[in-house]
Amino acid sequence: MNANKALWEKGDFTQLAQTMRESGEALVNKIGVNKGMHVLDLGCGDGTTALPEARLGATVLGVDIASNLVQAGNQRAQKEGLSNCKFQEGDACDLQDLKDHSFDQVVTIFGAMFAPKPFEVASEMVRVTKKGGKIVMGNWIPGDPTLVAQILKISSAYTPPPPEGFISPMLWGVEEHVVERFGKAGIAKENISFERDTFTFRADFSPEEFLAKFQNYYGPTMNAFEAAQKDGKENELKRELETLFKSQNQSGSQDKTSIPATFLRVTVQC
Template identity: 80%
Template sequence: MSTKTMTPVNPNKALWEKGDFTQLAATMRESGEELVKKIGVSKGMSVLDLGCGDGTTALPEARLGARVLGVDIASNLVEAGNRRAESEGLSNCRFEEGDASALQNLEDHSFDMVVSVFGAMFAPRPYDVASEMVRVTRPGGKIVMGNWIPGDPTLVAQILKISSAYTPAPPAGFISPMLWGVEDQVIDRFEKAGISKENISFEKDTFTFQAAFPSSTFLDKFRYYYGPTMNAFEAAQKEGKEQQLLAELQDLFRKQNRHPNENCTSIPATFLRVTVQC
């Protein structure tokens, strides 16, 4: 009697379906478009956007004429992405549910470019993620990742750092997604996937969150719609530390806001842009 090996369930699915990341993604549109213009997307190119959310970079890629498949673990974000593509008449862009650690439905060497901006970094089993990205990229194609940097003084790294202080210790074997922001870690993962170090390059870049509301309202988007922060507030509430967490984040958002009008938000966040030549 044969036994079938089951792929482990991605523990992040519930996390990213818990809130509504579209509330945050709405503040990231301009930076998403700017990044896509930098990375060499062109008409007719086949692009996989991995951990795509509702299309912050996938839709700009399609507007440039690429054939785009967006893959995300969260079904609500896949639905939102398909709605956005349909509303813009982008028949060259579609979204489907999938796990960056196991792209079972995608054939080898089927994309000219794989893009993952603050997406695949949160998937479990990072060595599998690197292997899968390399597998589905054609020889001569490239992979571009945008990853938050551990300990960076800008917004997102600090949100995650502060939040982690209020949440229970992760389970044994947990690998921090922030390690995708460490160059040596990235090199090791892609080398294990068959990429030579010489074909991996790094550049510090900036994503700017822009909103026509104050930083306190922007913080509310993280508090009520962003899974990791939602979990932190729930844990802090159980320990009677909810107001302490809120005060820390309020101070962070206020200090990080660069907009001259206090009723608007413009907060830059530094990330590591990784380019892999396959």
């Protein structure tokens, strides 16, 4: 079993994705998706950015390693009548079913960064992008004080050390690593640009309930809680995360959640 596939099929990311819809749509409106374009949405989940791209008139293929998310994405697209949006299973490290230079734009928001072979990921994204097209990545930033980077940092303190050869997905949030990876894929440094951007999680329930979604449905956090439970530290982990979620909530209400998270937006001109 592919370990990355197992991780993302373990929970149900749709439970978290519901808090990301508004920011997903806002981001798509900023990155130049237009009617008639062919867009690959890589690590697409259930379509947080893929559906907004299709609503703008692009022909969108969503690719994700998790079969449950592919199914959920197709159901969402069908429900909206978006015949220009399809989802299929695939691995960002090896997009073997996709032809060279077949997409005007490749978009991956907190998706391809989690694939285990970053140089292969960069190479594959460049390969399937048309000459003159572009790649847009959204990547969490290591050590950033906002929500997701801190969730992953806290969780890692409760889990066993990663296997030998493991490359942290957070390195996609470091500009030098991004330049190196795309450089090996033939992209000049001057064709890569970076911008700090914000993604806001919004929900009509409390930060504690939002944390419960991570605990019960988000693979990396699920693993952290399982490991902490074995060590008798489950309550300690929960308290630490509850403090984080409450302190970052900007909704002005204990019963609603609005938590902004900073990420690195990468744009690659091919």
